[in-house]
Amino acid sequence: MGRPMLPRGFLGTRADLLMDVVFISTLATPFILGWGIRFAAGKDFRRHRAVQTTLLCVLLVAVVLFEVDVRLSGGSGSLMKGSSYAGTGWLRGVTLAHVLANVVTFLAWLVLVVKAWRRFGRELPGPYAPTHRRLGRFVFGGTVFGAVSAVVMYVLGFVL
């Protein structure tokens, strides 16, 4: 436990390779979601569905791999122990906010995609659209928060 399980990442910080891949994916997620939402706005609903569903599946795999990596490395505290912020309330607070927000966003995302698939072609587009839009914007907002909090965490945990 506590030993690095993977090679160093490509960003030149203390983070390992998977951490860097997940970090960059986290930053890219709101942009990819926004790109997918534009297909819905342009009435290309099948492409919208394909982009949003594919992204969810890719993230599902990434999150599981990431969680395994963090656990095998001895937990987030042990991964970030090289930081000068290790053990501080700052790093703990940001980590907690980041994890909680991401769990909520991810669950909402799952519900959003499952419900949208069930209603597609019947009530969506149609009477379900306003609810779908609201939930979609909530998930989008969650991924923006996830990305911003990831930058703070990454800098505190692996750079400083």
Ligand code: HEM
């Ligand atoms: C993370 C997943 C998703 C997000 C964030 C999301 C978000 C959105 C947003 C914000 C809109 C409104 C776009 C606009 O009019 O400007 C929209 C529309 C729509 N979405 Fe999604 N969506 C997601 C997944 C899906 C899935 C999986 C399906 C189909 C199975 C779907 C089907 C639709 C349809 C048909 C519309 C058009 C509704 C209408 O204006 O009548 N969406 N989506």
